[in-house]
Amino acid sequence: MDPRAASPVEMRSGDRVSAAWWGFDTANATASLQASLDSGARVVLVPAMGTPWVTGPLKVRSGTTLVLEEGAEIVSLAGAFRGGDESLLKLQDVKDVTIMGYGARLAMRKGDYRRKPYEKSEWRHAIELYGCSHVRILGLRAESSGGDGVYLGSGTQDYDRDILLKDLELRDHYRQGISVISAEDLRIENVEMAGTEGTPPSAGIDFEPNVPTERLVRCVVAGCIIRGNRGPGISVVLGKLDGTSRDVDIRFEDTSVSNGLVSFLLWGAWGVRGKVELARTSLVGIPIIGVGQRVTVVRE
Numbered sequence: 001m002d003p004r005a006a007s008p009v010e011m012r013s014g015d016r017v018s019a020a021w022w023g024f025d026t027a028n029a030t031a032s033l034q035a036s037l038d039s040g041a042r043v044v045l046v047p048a049m050g051t052p053w054v055t056g057p058l059k060v061r062s063g064t065t066l067v068l069e070e071g072a073e074i075v076s077l078a079g080a081f082r083g084g085d086e087s088l089l090k091l092q093d094v095k096d097v098t099i100m101g102y103g104a105r106l107a108m109r110k111g112d113y114r115r116k117p118y119e120k121s122e123w124r125h126a127i128e129l130y131g132c133s134h135v136r137i138l139g140l141r142a143e144s145s146g147g148d149g150v151y152l153g154s155g156t157q158d159y160d161r162d163i164l165l166k167d168l169e170l171r172d173h174y175r176q177g178i179s180v181i182s183a184e185d186l187r188i189e190n191v192e193m194a195g196t197e198g199t200p201p202s203a204g205i206d207f208e209p210n211v212p213t214e215r216l217v218r219c220v221v222a223g224c225i226i227r228g229n230r231g232p233g234i235s236v237v238l239g240k241l242d243g244t245s246r247d248v249d250i251r252f253e254d255t256s257v258s259n260g261l262v263s264f265l266l267w268g269a270w271g272v273r274g275k276v277e278l279a280r281t282s283l284v285g286i287p288i289i290g291v292g293q294r295v296t297v298v299r300e
Contacts, residue, residue, distance in 0.1 A: 131155020
């Protein structure tokens with residue numbers, strides 16, 4: 001056990017563990033972090049060690065509560081993430097997961113991924129979810145990924161269900177602050193999405209399904225700040241949905257959008273029906289709504 005780890009008296013092995021029990025390698029802590037996540041413990045603590053946990057891609061299993069102590073940092077390993085779809089934290093077909101890190105930080109190396117030997121990619125996300133259920137992500141700052149701050153897409157289940165993203169700072173990502181590909185009962189609350197720049201759309205948040213069977217149902221964005229992104233603040237692109245798709249239901253409330261050019265974009269909703277509600281939502285920048293859209297924009 002690393003001497004800076006929490007005491008076993010404080011954390012009972014098998015129920016709650018500290019990643020530092022597997023050692024703390026300042027050069028590459030991937031093995032310790034992944035071992036703690038694979039331990040089967042209900043709660044995994046990543047303690048603040050005074051220097052970052054440097055790691056390659058990590059996977060989180062069902063039934064895990066991952067707690068980053070205040071001041072803890074998880075930073076991507078230089079030279080790693082060569083695969084175009086390798087992300088810092090991956091959740092694939094899992095359920096009942098909480099990731100909490102008030103005062104903690106996730107950071108990747110966006111600048112590295114833009115040049116050789118890295119192949120061009122827009123999928124090196126900070127946190128990615130595929131077909132997950134009952135997931136809570138709370139309190140983290142995530143920055144400088146080679147893709148999105150948070151990505152929500154299809155897995156074995158073709159949508160993410162019952163997801164809460166709350167009290168997050170998502171800054172300086174390469175493609176999007178948040179990409180929502182397919183979700184039902186999604187709530188995004190008190191999240192800042194800022195400074196996205198790199199590859200299109202470079203939006204603060206982008207709702208964009210890939211196939212007609214995916215969905216955007218009961219998605220709520222509340223009390224958020226979306227600012228300073230190279231592309232649209234809010235992007236809703238629905239060209240891959242059609243008349244067989246579920247009606248779109250997205251609601252923004254008490255949210256501030258301040259982008260240099262485009263604040264809101266709705267495009268491609270020629271087949272699918274539904275609504276996008278903008279309740280008490282401030283748009284600074286040009287709103288663009290494509291001609292012939294069958295999804296209605298409702299201002300309150």
